[in-house]
Amino acid sequence: MNWAVIVPLVLFVAFIFMIGFITSKRTSKANSFINDYFLGSRELGGFVLAMTMVATYGSASSFIGGPGTAYQTGLGWVLLSVIQVVTGYFVLTTLGKKFAIISRKMNAVTLVDFLKQRYESNVVVIVSSISIVIFLFASLAAQWVGGARLIESFVGISYTSALAIFAVTVLVYVSIGGFRAVVLTDALQGIVMLGGTIILLVATVHAGGGVEAIMQDLVKENPNLVSPYGADGSLTPLYLSSFWILIGVGVVGLPQIAVRAMSYKNSKAMHQAMIIGTIVVGVIMLGMHLIGVFARAIIPGIEVGDSVMPTLTLKILPDWLAGIVLAAPMAAIMSTVDSILLIISSSIVKDLYLNYINPKAAEKQVKRWGFSTTMVVGILVSLLAVKPPDLLIWFNLFSFGGLEAVFIWPIILGLYWSKGNKYGAMTSMITGLLSYIIIHTYFPNPFGMHTVVLPVLLSLIMFILFSLLTQAKTIHLEEQLKRNYL
Numbered sequence: 512m513n514w515a516v517i518v519p520l521v522l523f524v525a526f527i528f529m530i531g532f533i534t535s536k537r538t539s540k541a542n543s544f545i546n547d548y549f550l551g552s553r554e555l556g557g558f559v560l561a562m563t564m565v566a567t568y569g570s571a572s573s574f575i576g577g578p579g580t581a582y583q584t585g586l587g588w589v590l591l592s593v594i595q596v597v598t599g600y601f602v603l604t605t606l607g608k609k610f611a612i613i614s615r616k617m618n619a620v621t622l623v624d625f626l627k628q629r630y631e632s633n634v635v636v637i638v639s640s641i642s643i644v645i646f647l648f649a650s651l652a653a654q655w656v657g658g659a660r661l662i663e664s665f666v667g668i669s670y671t672s673a674l675a676i677f678a679v680t681v682l683v684y685v686s687i688g689g690f691r692a693v694v695l696t697d698a699l700q701g702i703v704m705l706g707g708t709i710i711l712l713v714a715t716v717h718a719g720g721g722v723e724a725i726m727q728d729l730v731k732e733n734p735n736l737v738s739p740y741g742a743d744g745s746l747t748p749l750y751l752s753s754f755w756i757l758i759g760v761g762v763v764g765l766p767q768i769a770v771r772a773m774s775y776k777n778s779k780a781m782h783q784a785m786i787i788g789t790i791v792v793g794v795i796m797l798g799m800h801l802i803g804v805f806a807r808a809i810i811p812g813i814e815v816g817d818s819v820m821p822t823l824t825l826k827i828l829p830d831w832l833a834g835i836v837l838a839a840p841m842a843a844i845m846s847t848v849d850s851i852l853l854i855i856s857s858s859i860v861k862d863l864y865l866n867y868i869n870p871k872a873a874e875k876q877v878k879r880w881g882f883s884t885t886m887v888v889g890i891l892v893s894l895l896a897v898k899p900p901d902l903l904i905w906f907n908l909f910s911f912g913g914l915e916a917v918f919i920w921p922i923i924l925g926l927y928w929s930k931g932n933k934y935g936a937m938t939s940m941i942t943g944l945l946s947y948i949i950i951h952t953y954f955p956n957p958f959g960m961h962t963v964v965l966p967v968l969l970s971l972i973m974f975i976l977f978s979l980l981t982q983a984k985t986i987h988l989e990e991q992l993k994r995n996y997l
Contacts, residue, residue, distance in 0.1 A: 810823055
């Protein structure tokens, strides 16, 4: 075991634990456990909001799978990935003040809370909760494996032991501290991610003899590595632009991101988060994917893309600095995992248990269910992760696409189109869910576009069509919504 690498990780994990225990005391004293545990009492400032969005969006895909794919594909994958720079800005401008104001009026703590009160439909609530559990569970499994593989690679222990360490760390501080612990650790993890990216990018360019030398090496190996079409020419303009829907504008439909737009303190915090978040995401996404491409000139011949980042870091940095830098991908993975765990927990406890099983549950029962649900989900994911998949990034992107196909139009049109009703939302969500699974399974990337495009278009058509066809049935609801919320 390389203790020079291990010590920074141990210190990082210890600090995470400390944040969880400190915030647990504040959560236990809060006037509303539900509001504080699942939403941090809506007190996020601009810097914390920006960093929690960055840390939640940055994941194993951004720090392990993405650079690994860039290593294999070339600069074309960097071009594809940089659209993510605008994600935080786009989410906050699209949902903006209106989402925060309406969710406060509704006293909505989760995204499903908002959808329930906006559409007054049990079907919408159930489909929402099921979709969240299905797609986020897939994403969670990928992150779990990524965290375990990272610990395994630079600590020098077995995969199973690494998986146990990762699972225990995340479950303890999320179960104890809730949303407040998640966003505070996200702020720390965002800083670590930014610093680690800058250090590793500078070290990579130095190890490769400068950008010009690295580019010459890449061109000698395969000129397509420096083209926008990828090493094998598969990144066509149509596929590239359709992929931007998945990781760019469609991100507004991700529950773990959208819920952050409920949680900020005031408009000043939102505006600060737009600026800070855009800069930080730009540095991280561009930096990490460039590192993945540059690594090909320094450590050629790596067949497993997910091992590129740990291998490169351990090769070009001193052990003690490698331990610090490798805390960046660990931070990205942990911050994504904690957010997903909390979203799944809130869907089960807040949206299903409190709505349909025990609406009059006492606060102690809610606490017990919140803690136990988080633990059970974590244990189930750990069992699934014992036999890890090969390509983490595709699991994560599958999750993204499914959630976007289900949620994007009920959220956006629910905010800005008063004629949208429960019939439109129901058919849109069911169409998005089923069409995405069917197309992804049997007709992937139709017409050369990413799979997500057709389900998103179909769900939009169904939302508008059924809302207009059923206007007579819901005219009273439309008037009530305009009066109370919209």
